[in-house]
Amino acid sequence: MAKEKNPRRVGDNEARAKLRMIRISPIKLNMVAQLIRGKKVDKALADLEFSHKRISGDVKKVLESAIANAENNHGLDIDSLIVSEAYVGKNFVMKRFRARARGRGARILKPFSELTIVVREQDEEVVPAPEKKAPKKTEEKSEKKADKKAAPKKAEKTKEEAA
Numbered sequence: 001m002a003k004e005k006n007p008r009r010v011g012d013n014e015a016r017a018k019l020r021m022i023r024i025s026p027i028k029l030n031m032v033a034q035l036i037r038g039k040k041v042d043k044a045l046a047d048l049e050f051s052h053k054r055i056s057g058d059v060k061k062v063l064e065s066a067i068a069n070a071e072n073n074h075g076l077d078i079d080s081l082i083v084s085e086a087y088v089g090k091n092f093v094m095k096r097f098r099a100r101a102r103g104r105g106a107r108i109l110k111p112f113s114e115l116t117i118v119v120r121e122q123d124e125e126v127v128p129a130p131e132k133k134a135p136k137k138t139e140e141k142s143e144k145k146a147d148k149k150a151a152p153k154k155a156e157k158t159k160e161e162a163a
Contacts, residue, residue, distance in 0.1 A: 013121040014084065015070035019062045020114040024055050026088045029113045032059050033086040041067055041081045041119060059115065066117045076121040084120035088113055 010016050022029060032053050036044035041063065048060040063083070070076040091112035097105040 010118055011120070012074075013076065013123075014118055015066055015074050015076060016085075016116060016118040017062050017066035017069055018114065018116045019058065019065075021091060022055070022058060022113045022115060023110070024113055025111045026090050026113040028053075029055055029059075029115060030088045032056055033088050033115065033117075036063065036083050036117075037086050039083055041078065041083060044083050059117075062115055062117050063119075066119045070119050070121070076119075080122050081119045082122050083117060085116070085118035087116055089116070090114075 032048070032051065032055055035047055035051065035056075036059070039047070044063060045060060048056045048063065067078055067081060070081055071078050091114050093112065094110040096108040096110060098108055100106045
């Protein structure tokens, strides 16, 4: 009796790569992850190549690993891949102390993070349909103003008729 195969955690047209124990704050790592979300992989690689952030080199390695997983393990076309997800998680925090004045100690936190990148094969270019424009508000306002101007005149006429 063989053990059942684990189900895939991502879709048939997706591949993922994960890097754990990255020595950087999750907030700082998320700034770099935001840089590549939703982009084509070649554009995302170029952005990471020329980014001035220290961690962008590690993020680039994870993205290259996800691309390699897509090509070798799942047979996806690398020219049509986009970065569908890039999310950051917290890992453990090293706690250290630093000597301070008058015999006190200050706590220093050294956080670790983990990064997961999911790439998806895009079937064809999806061009969003042009949205219908709503009527201009200036036309609506001018109609309302005209109605307001006409309303007081009617009230004046009724006062004159009553007298």
